[in-house]
Amino acid sequence: MTATETRQWHDDITINGQPYYTRHPVPDHGPNSDAYLHTLTHQQRDHLRAIHETAHAITALATGAHLHYAQVTTTNLLTNTPLTDTGTLGGTTRICNTQDGRSFAAYLGAGERAEDRWLRQNNLWTPLLAAGIELGAYGDRQTLLAANPHIRFGIDHNDYTVVHDLADQIITTHWDAITRIAGVLKARLHLTGDEIAGLAGLTNGTHTCDYTPEGNRR
Template sequence: MTSTVDPSAVTWTPPAEVTWHDDILINGEPYPTRNHAPDYGPNSDAYLGSLTYAQRDVMRAVHEAAHAVAVLSGGGYVHDVTTSTTAALRSHEPTAHGVASGATRVCNLTDMTFAAFFGAGERAEDRWLRENGLWTSTLAAGVELGAYGDRKTLLRSNPHVGFGAGQDYVIVHDLADHVLDEHWLRVFAVAGELVTRLRLDGDEVADLAGLPNGTHSPTCDFN
Protein backbone atom coordinates (compact mmCIF):
# COMPACT_ATOMS: atom_id res chain seq x y z
CA MET A 1 0.00 0.00 0.00
CA THR A 2 1.97 2.95 -1.29
CA SER A 3 0.93 6.19 -2.90
CA THR A 4 1.98 9.80 -3.10
CA VAL A 5 0.40 13.15 -2.37
CA ASP A 6 0.21 15.09 -5.62
CA PRO A 7 0.12 18.82 -4.79
CA SER A 8 -1.36 19.62 -8.20
CA ALA A 9 -4.42 17.52 -7.34
CA VAL A 10 -5.24 19.55 -4.24
CA THR A 11 -6.77 23.01 -3.99
CA TRP A 12 -5.63 24.18 -0.60
CA THR A 13 -5.01 27.41 1.27
CA PRO A 14 -2.69 26.99 4.29
CA PRO A 15 -4.07 28.17 7.64
CA ALA A 16 -2.95 31.69 8.55
CA GLU A 17 -0.76 30.67 11.49
CA VAL A 18 0.86 27.25 11.66
CA THR A 19 3.98 26.88 13.78
CA TRP A 20 5.84 23.60 14.03
CA HIS A 21 7.62 23.11 17.35
CA ASP A 22 10.81 21.06 17.60
CA ASP A 23 10.98 20.58 21.37
CA ILE A 24 10.47 16.79 21.29
CA LEU A 25 13.39 14.65 20.17
CA ILE A 26 13.35 11.08 18.86
CA ASN A 27 16.76 9.46 18.52
CA GLY A 28 18.28 12.92 18.87
CA GLU A 29 16.26 14.40 16.00
CA PRO A 30 13.39 16.90 16.39
CA TYR A 31 9.89 15.49 15.94
CA PRO A 32 7.80 18.46 14.73
CA THR A 33 4.48 19.06 16.50
CA ARG A 34 1.85 21.72 15.99
CA ASN A 35 1.37 21.83 19.75
CA HIS A 36 4.02 22.75 22.27
CA ALA A 37 4.94 20.42 25.12
CA PRO A 38 8.03 19.73 27.20
CA ASP A 39 10.15 16.82 26.00
CA TYR A 40 9.00 13.90 28.13
CA GLY A 41 10.67 11.42 25.80
CA PRO A 42 9.57 9.61 22.62
CA ASN A 43 6.77 7.55 24.20
CA SER A 44 3.41 9.26 23.69
CA ASP A 45 2.09 7.62 26.86
CA ALA A 46 4.16 10.05 28.94
CA TYR A 47 2.09 12.96 27.63
CA LEU A 48 -1.34 11.41 28.25
CA GLY A 49 -1.18 11.01 32.03
CA SER A 50 -4.20 13.21 32.74
CA LEU A 51 -6.51 10.81 30.89
CA THR A 52 -8.15 7.78 32.46
CA TYR A 53 -7.68 4.34 30.97
CA ALA A 54 -11.27 4.42 29.70
CA GLN A 55 -10.70 7.76 27.97
CA ARG A 56 -7.54 6.49 26.32
CA ASP A 57 -9.37 3.36 25.17
CA VAL A 58 -12.06 5.46 23.49
CA MET A 59 -9.56 7.83 21.94
CA ARG A 60 -7.54 4.92 20.55
CA ALA A 61 -10.68 3.43 19.00
CA VAL A 62 -11.59 6.82 17.51
CA HIS A 63 -8.10 6.98 15.96
CA GLU A 64 -8.47 3.64 14.17
CA ALA A 65 -12.11 4.25 13.24
CA ALA A 66 -11.11 7.54 11.62
CA HIS A 67 -8.48 5.78 9.53
CA ALA A 68 -11.07 3.28 8.32
CA VAL A 69 -13.82 5.78 7.57
CA ALA A 70 -11.36 7.98 5.65
CA VAL A 71 -10.61 5.00 3.42
CA LEU A 72 -14.25 4.09 2.88
CA SER A 73 -15.17 7.69 2.09
CA GLY A 74 -12.61 7.69 -0.72
CA GLY A 75 -13.70 4.37 -2.21
CA GLY A 76 -10.85 2.31 -0.75
CA TYR A 77 -11.02 -1.16 0.72
CA VAL A 78 -10.82 -1.95 4.46
CA HIS A 79 -9.59 -5.42 5.43
CA ASP A 80 -9.95 -5.04 9.19
CA VAL A 81 -9.42 -2.73 12.14
CA THR A 82 -7.97 -3.61 15.54
CA THR A 83 -7.30 -1.76 18.76
CA SER A 84 -6.09 -2.57 22.27
CA THR A 85 -7.03 -1.63 25.79
CA THR A 86 -4.72 0.57 27.83
CA ALA A 87 -4.56 -2.10 30.52
CA ALA A 88 -3.38 -4.68 27.99
CA LEU A 89 -0.79 -2.30 26.53
CA ARG A 90 0.63 -1.66 29.98
CA SER A 91 1.48 -5.36 30.23
CA HIS A 92 3.84 -5.10 27.24
CA GLU A 93 7.41 -3.87 27.36
CA PRO A 94 7.54 -0.60 25.37
CA THR A 95 10.04 0.01 22.59
CA ALA A 96 11.62 3.39 21.92
CA HIS A 97 8.35 4.45 20.30
CA GLY A 98 5.91 2.76 22.65
CA VAL A 99 3.96 -0.39 21.78
CA ALA A 100 1.72 -1.19 18.83
CA SER A 101 -1.75 -0.12 19.95
CA GLY A 102 -3.89 -0.72 16.89
CA ALA A 103 -3.95 -1.17 13.13
CA THR A 104 -6.19 -0.44 10.17
CA ARG A 105 -5.35 -2.65 7.19
CA VAL A 106 -6.48 -1.17 3.88
CA CYS A 107 -5.72 -1.08 0.16
CA ASN A 108 -6.72 0.49 -3.15
CA LEU A 109 -6.35 4.13 -2.10
CA THR A 110 -6.30 7.19 -4.32
CA ASP A 111 -3.60 9.80 -3.73
CA MET A 112 -5.78 12.13 -1.67
CA THR A 113 -7.40 9.26 0.25
CA PHE A 114 -3.87 8.06 1.06
CA ALA A 115 -3.07 11.45 2.64
CA ALA A 116 -6.39 11.72 4.50
CA PHE A 117 -6.00 8.14 5.75
CA PHE A 118 -2.67 8.83 7.43
CA GLY A 119 -3.78 12.14 8.90
CA ALA A 120 -7.22 11.08 10.08
CA GLY A 121 -6.16 9.17 13.19
CA GLU A 122 -4.31 11.96 14.97
CA ARG A 123 -6.76 14.64 13.84
CA ALA A 124 -9.69 12.58 15.14
CA GLU A 125 -8.02 12.21 18.54
CA ASP A 126 -7.37 15.96 18.70
CA ARG A 127 -10.99 16.66 17.78
CA TRP A 128 -12.27 14.18 20.37
CA LEU A 129 -10.22 15.90 23.09
CA ARG A 130 -11.62 19.30 22.13
CA GLU A 131 -15.23 18.15 21.95
CA ASN A 132 -14.98 16.53 25.37
CA GLY A 133 -13.39 19.54 27.05
CA LEU A 134 -10.14 17.66 27.66
CA TRP A 135 -7.80 19.37 25.21
CA THR A 136 -4.45 20.70 26.42
CA SER A 137 -1.35 21.47 24.41
CA THR A 138 0.52 18.64 26.14
CA LEU A 139 -2.20 16.08 25.39
CA ALA A 140 -2.39 17.28 21.79
CA ALA A 141 1.38 16.94 21.42
CA GLY A 142 1.09 13.42 22.81
CA VAL A 143 -1.52 12.63 20.17
CA GLU A 144 0.85 13.89 17.49
CA LEU A 145 3.68 11.80 18.90
CA GLY A 146 1.39 8.78 18.82
CA ALA A 147 1.09 9.32 15.06
CA TYR A 148 4.84 8.71 14.60
CA GLY A 149 4.28 5.58 12.52
CA ASP A 150 1.56 7.16 10.37
CA ARG A 151 3.70 10.19 9.60
CA LYS A 152 6.85 8.22 8.84
CA THR A 153 4.98 5.93 6.45
CA LEU A 154 3.53 8.85 4.49
CA LEU A 155 6.80 10.79 4.44
CA ARG A 156 8.77 7.83 3.08
CA SER A 157 6.83 7.99 -0.17
CA ASN A 158 6.41 11.77 -0.14
CA PRO A 159 9.84 13.38 0.29
CA HIS A 160 8.42 16.69 -1.00
CA VAL A 161 6.27 16.99 2.14
CA GLY A 162 7.86 18.75 5.09
CA PHE A 163 7.18 20.76 8.23
CA GLY A 164 7.32 24.47 7.50
CA ALA A 165 9.15 23.78 4.24
CA GLY A 166 8.22 22.21 0.92
CA GLN A 167 4.63 20.97 0.76
CA ASP A 168 3.69 21.52 4.41
CA TYR A 169 2.40 18.49 6.34
CA VAL A 170 -0.53 20.67 7.38
CA ILE A 171 -2.09 19.76 4.03
CA VAL A 172 -2.36 16.16 5.30
CA HIS A 173 -4.13 17.39 8.43
CA ASP A 174 -6.38 19.65 6.38
CA LEU A 175 -7.47 16.84 4.06
CA ALA A 176 -8.15 14.65 7.09
CA ASP A 177 -10.14 17.42 8.82
CA HIS A 178 -12.39 17.77 5.78
CA VAL A 179 -13.14 14.04 5.85
CA LEU A 180 -13.85 14.16 9.59
CA ASP A 181 -16.15 17.15 9.19
CA GLU A 182 -18.26 15.18 6.74
CA HIS A 183 -18.13 11.78 8.42
CA TRP A 184 -17.65 12.44 12.15
CA LEU A 185 -20.82 10.57 13.21
CA ARG A 186 -19.69 7.59 11.14
CA VAL A 187 -16.36 7.59 12.94
CA PHE A 188 -18.20 7.47 16.26
CA ALA A 189 -20.45 4.62 15.10
CA VAL A 190 -17.40 2.51 14.25
CA ALA A 191 -15.42 3.53 17.34
CA GLY A 192 -18.32 2.73 19.66
CA GLU A 193 -18.30 -0.89 18.54
CA LEU A 194 -14.53 -1.17 18.18
CA VAL A 195 -13.80 -0.04 21.74
CA THR A 196 -15.65 -3.07 23.13
CA ARG A 197 -14.92 -5.72 20.50
CA LEU A 198 -11.32 -4.66 19.72
CA ARG A 199 -11.49 -6.04 16.15
CA LEU A 200 -13.87 -5.47 13.25
CA ASP A 201 -13.58 -6.84 9.73
CA GLY A 202 -14.00 -4.53 6.77
CA ASP A 203 -17.61 -5.43 6.06
CA GLU A 204 -18.55 -4.78 9.68
CA VAL A 205 -16.83 -1.39 9.54
CA ALA A 206 -18.69 -0.56 6.32
CA ASP A 207 -22.05 -1.56 7.80
CA LEU A 208 -21.48 0.55 10.92
CA ALA A 209 -20.32 3.54 8.88
CA GLY A 210 -23.11 3.24 6.35
CA LEU A 211 -20.59 3.36 3.51
CA PRO A 212 -19.77 0.67 0.94
CA ASN A 213 -16.51 -1.19 1.24
CA GLY A 214 -14.40 -0.71 -1.88
CA THR A 215 -12.72 -3.22 -4.15
CA HIS A 216 -9.79 -5.28 -2.95
CA SER A 217 -6.67 -4.40 -4.92
CA PRO A 218 -5.29 -7.36 -6.92
CA THR A 219 -1.77 -6.30 -5.92
CA CYS A 220 -2.53 -6.11 -2.19
CA ASP A 221 -0.45 -8.34 0.10
CA PHE A 222 -3.12 -8.57 2.81
CA ASN A 223 -5.27 -11.71 2.81
Protein backbone atom coordinates in the same frame (compact mmCIF):
# COMPACT_ATOMS: atom_id res chain seq x y z
CA MET B 1 0.26 18.75 -2.66
CA THR B 2 0.05 22.39 -1.74
CA ALA B 3 -1.25 24.22 1.31
CA THR B 4 -2.93 27.59 1.18
CA GLU B 5 -0.88 28.72 4.16
CA THR B 6 2.19 27.54 6.01
CA ARG B 7 1.59 27.31 9.74
CA GLN B 8 4.12 27.38 12.51
CA TRP B 9 5.42 24.07 13.81
CA HIS B 10 7.36 23.51 17.02
CA ASP B 11 10.41 21.26 17.40
CA ASP B 12 10.48 20.85 21.19
CA ILE B 13 10.43 17.04 21.04
CA THR B 14 13.19 14.88 19.56
CA ILE B 15 13.18 11.24 18.46
CA ASN B 16 16.52 9.57 17.71
CA GLY B 17 18.14 13.01 17.67
CA GLN B 18 15.72 14.40 15.09
CA PRO B 19 13.05 17.04 15.80
CA TYR B 20 9.48 15.80 15.92
CA TYR B 21 7.19 18.63 14.94
CA THR B 22 4.01 19.50 16.82
CA ARG B 23 1.38 22.14 16.23
CA HIS B 24 1.81 23.63 19.72
CA PRO B 25 4.83 24.24 21.96
CA VAL B 26 5.25 21.55 24.60
CA PRO B 27 7.88 20.40 27.10
CA ASP B 28 10.06 17.57 25.86
CA HIS B 29 9.13 14.57 28.00
CA GLY B 30 10.87 12.19 25.62
CA PRO B 31 9.60 10.18 22.65
CA ASN B 32 7.13 7.95 24.51
CA SER B 33 3.64 9.28 23.82
CA ASP B 34 2.32 7.69 27.03
CA ALA B 35 4.32 10.23 29.06
CA TYR B 36 2.10 13.00 27.69
CA LEU B 37 -1.23 11.29 28.31
CA HIS B 38 -1.00 10.67 32.06
CA THR B 39 -3.93 12.99 32.88
CA LEU B 40 -6.33 10.73 30.98
CA THR B 41 -8.05 7.73 32.53
CA HIS B 42 -7.55 4.27 31.07
CA GLN B 43 -11.07 4.41 29.67
CA GLN B 44 -10.33 7.70 27.92
CA ARG B 45 -7.11 6.33 26.43
CA ASP B 46 -8.95 3.24 25.24
CA HIS B 47 -11.57 5.42 23.59
CA LEU B 48 -8.90 7.51 21.88
CA ARG B 49 -7.36 4.37 20.39
CA ALA B 50 -10.75 3.37 19.04
CA ILE B 51 -11.35 6.87 17.64
CA HIS B 52 -7.91 6.78 15.97
CA GLU B 53 -8.39 3.45 14.21
CA THR B 54 -12.02 4.12 13.30
CA ALA B 55 -11.02 7.42 11.70
CA HIS B 56 -8.42 5.60 9.61
CA ALA B 57 -11.02 3.02 8.62
CA ILE B 58 -13.79 5.46 7.73
CA THR B 59 -11.41 7.68 5.77
CA ALA B 60 -10.23 4.68 3.78
CA LEU B 61 -13.81 3.73 2.95
CA ALA B 62 -14.81 7.32 2.14
CA THR B 63 -11.97 7.61 -0.37
CA GLY B 64 -12.69 4.33 -2.16
CA ALA B 65 -10.07 2.03 -0.63
CA HIS B 66 -10.68 -1.53 0.52
CA LEU B 67 -10.74 -1.95 4.29
CA HIS B 68 -9.68 -5.34 5.65
CA TYR B 69 -10.16 -4.63 9.35
CA ALA B 70 -9.58 -2.30 12.28
CA GLN B 71 -8.62 -3.45 15.74
CA VAL B 72 -7.57 -2.01 19.08
CA THR B 73 -5.98 -3.28 22.26
CA THR B 74 -7.34 -1.92 25.53
CA THR B 75 -5.15 -0.69 28.40
CA ASN B 76 -5.59 -3.81 30.53
CA LEU B 77 -4.24 -5.94 27.65
CA LEU B 78 -1.21 -3.75 26.89
CA THR B 79 0.90 -4.71 29.93
CA ASN B 80 3.24 -7.00 28.02
CA THR B 81 3.02 -5.23 24.66
CA PRO B 82 6.45 -4.23 23.29
CA LEU B 83 7.18 -0.51 23.02
CA THR B 84 7.44 1.15 19.63
CA ASP B 85 9.54 4.28 19.04
CA THR B 86 6.84 6.37 20.68
CA GLY B 87 5.04 4.07 23.11
CA THR B 88 2.75 1.06 22.99
CA LEU B 89 1.01 0.14 19.74
CA GLY B 90 -2.66 0.08 20.69
CA GLY B 91 -4.32 -0.46 17.33
CA THR B 92 -4.05 -1.41 13.67
CA THR B 93 -6.05 -0.70 10.52
CA ARG B 94 -5.30 -2.62 7.35
CA ILE B 95 -6.33 -1.45 3.88
CA CYS B 96 -5.46 -1.84 0.21
CA ASN B 97 -6.36 -0.20 -3.12
CA THR B 98 -5.82 3.41 -2.06
CA GLN B 99 -7.08 5.54 -4.94
CA ASP B 100 -4.52 8.38 -5.09
CA GLY B 101 -1.98 10.43 -3.14
CA ARG B 102 -4.53 12.75 -1.57
CA SER B 103 -6.57 9.80 -0.33
CA PHE B 104 -3.44 8.17 1.09
CA ALA B 105 -2.52 11.39 2.90
CA ALA B 106 -6.01 11.84 4.34
CA TYR B 107 -6.05 8.22 5.52
CA LEU B 108 -2.73 8.52 7.33
CA GLY B 109 -3.56 11.89 8.87
CA ALA B 110 -7.03 10.91 10.05
CA GLY B 111 -6.07 9.06 13.23
CA GLU B 112 -4.30 11.89 15.01
CA ARG B 113 -6.73 14.55 13.78
CA ALA B 114 -9.74 12.57 15.01
CA GLU B 115 -8.15 12.11 18.43
CA ASP B 116 -7.45 15.85 18.63
CA ARG B 117 -11.07 16.61 17.69
CA TRP B 118 -12.43 14.17 20.28
CA LEU B 119 -10.35 15.78 23.03
CA ARG B 120 -11.65 19.22 22.10
CA GLN B 121 -15.24 18.03 21.86
CA ASN B 122 -15.03 16.54 25.35
CA ASN B 123 -13.29 19.58 26.91
CA LEU B 124 -10.14 17.54 27.58
CA TRP B 125 -7.76 19.19 25.12
CA THR B 126 -4.44 20.63 26.33
CA PRO B 127 -1.21 21.28 24.41
CA LEU B 128 0.43 18.45 26.36
CA LEU B 129 -2.25 15.94 25.40
CA ALA B 130 -2.16 17.19 21.82
CA ALA B 131 1.57 16.48 21.74
CA GLY B 132 0.96 12.95 22.99
CA ILE B 133 -1.59 12.44 20.23
CA GLU B 134 0.85 13.69 17.60
CA LEU B 135 3.63 11.46 18.96
CA GLY B 136 1.25 8.51 18.77
CA ALA B 137 1.01 9.22 15.02
CA TYR B 138 4.75 8.72 14.54
CA GLY B 139 4.30 5.58 12.43
CA ASP B 140 1.60 7.18 10.29
CA ARG B 141 3.76 10.23 9.65
CA GLN B 142 6.86 8.18 8.85
CA THR B 143 4.88 6.13 6.33
CA LEU B 144 3.57 9.24 4.60
CA LEU B 145 6.89 11.07 4.57
CA ALA B 146 8.70 8.03 3.17
CA ALA B 147 6.36 8.10 0.18
CA ASN B 148 6.31 11.93 -0.06
CA PRO B 149 9.78 13.25 0.86
CA HIS B 150 8.89 16.69 -0.51
CA ILE B 151 6.45 17.28 2.38
CA ARG B 152 8.03 19.21 5.26
CA PHE B 153 7.07 21.15 8.35
CA GLY B 154 6.91 24.95 8.16
CA ILE B 155 9.32 25.27 5.24
CA ASP B 156 7.26 26.00 2.11
CA HIS B 157 3.93 25.33 0.45
CA ASN B 158 4.50 21.55 0.66
CA ASP B 159 3.68 21.68 4.36
CA TYR B 160 2.34 18.82 6.49
CA THR B 161 -0.59 21.11 7.21
CA VAL B 162 -2.16 19.91 3.97
CA VAL B 163 -2.28 16.35 5.32
CA HIS B 164 -4.18 17.50 8.39
CA ASP B 165 -6.51 19.65 6.30
CA LEU B 166 -7.38 16.77 3.98
CA ALA B 167 -8.03 14.51 6.96
CA ASP B 168 -10.10 17.16 8.75
CA GLN B 169 -12.42 17.54 5.76
CA ILE B 170 -13.32 13.84 5.72
CA ILE B 171 -13.49 13.57 9.51
CA THR B 172 -15.93 16.48 9.67
CA THR B 173 -18.20 14.87 7.08
CA HIS B 174 -18.21 11.47 8.81
CA TRP B 175 -17.76 12.46 12.44
CA ASP B 176 -21.04 10.96 13.65
CA ALA B 177 -20.15 7.60 12.12
CA ILE B 178 -16.61 7.73 13.51
CA THR B 179 -17.75 8.40 17.08
CA ARG B 180 -20.55 5.83 16.91
CA ILE B 181 -18.45 3.03 15.43
CA ALA B 182 -15.51 3.77 17.76
CA GLY B 183 -17.75 2.73 20.64
CA VAL B 184 -18.44 -0.59 18.93
CA LEU B 185 -14.75 -1.12 18.14
CA LYS B 186 -13.78 -0.34 21.73
CA ALA B 187 -16.23 -2.97 22.97
CA ARG B 188 -15.46 -5.68 20.41
CA LEU B 189 -11.73 -4.88 19.80
CA HIS B 190 -11.86 -6.10 16.18
CA LEU B 191 -14.19 -5.26 13.30
CA THR B 192 -13.92 -6.42 9.70
CA GLY B 193 -13.97 -3.90 6.90
CA ASP B 194 -17.39 -5.11 5.77
CA GLU B 195 -18.76 -4.72 9.30
CA ILE B 196 -17.48 -1.14 9.52
CA ALA B 197 -18.76 -0.32 6.04
CA GLY B 198 -22.18 -1.65 6.97
CA LEU B 199 -22.31 0.32 10.21
CA ALA B 200 -21.21 3.49 8.41
CA GLY B 201 -23.46 3.06 5.39
CA LEU B 202 -20.44 3.15 3.08
CA THR B 203 -19.23 0.83 0.33
CA ASN B 204 -16.11 -1.21 0.88
CA GLY B 205 -13.78 -0.83 -2.10
CA THR B 206 -12.34 -3.55 -4.27
CA HIS B 207 -9.83 -5.93 -2.66
CA THR B 208 -6.62 -5.80 -4.75
CA CYS B 209 -3.87 -7.26 -2.52
CA ASP B 210 -2.95 -10.81 -1.45
CA TYR B 211 -4.07 -10.39 2.16
CA THR B 212 -6.54 -12.97 3.48
CA PRO B 213 -7.96 -12.86 7.01
CA GLU B 214 -7.39 -16.56 7.73
CA GLY B 215 -4.15 -16.95 9.63
CA ASN B 216 -3.22 -13.30 9.21
CA ARG B 217 -5.19 -11.60 11.96
CA ARG B 218 -2.87 -9.71 14.30
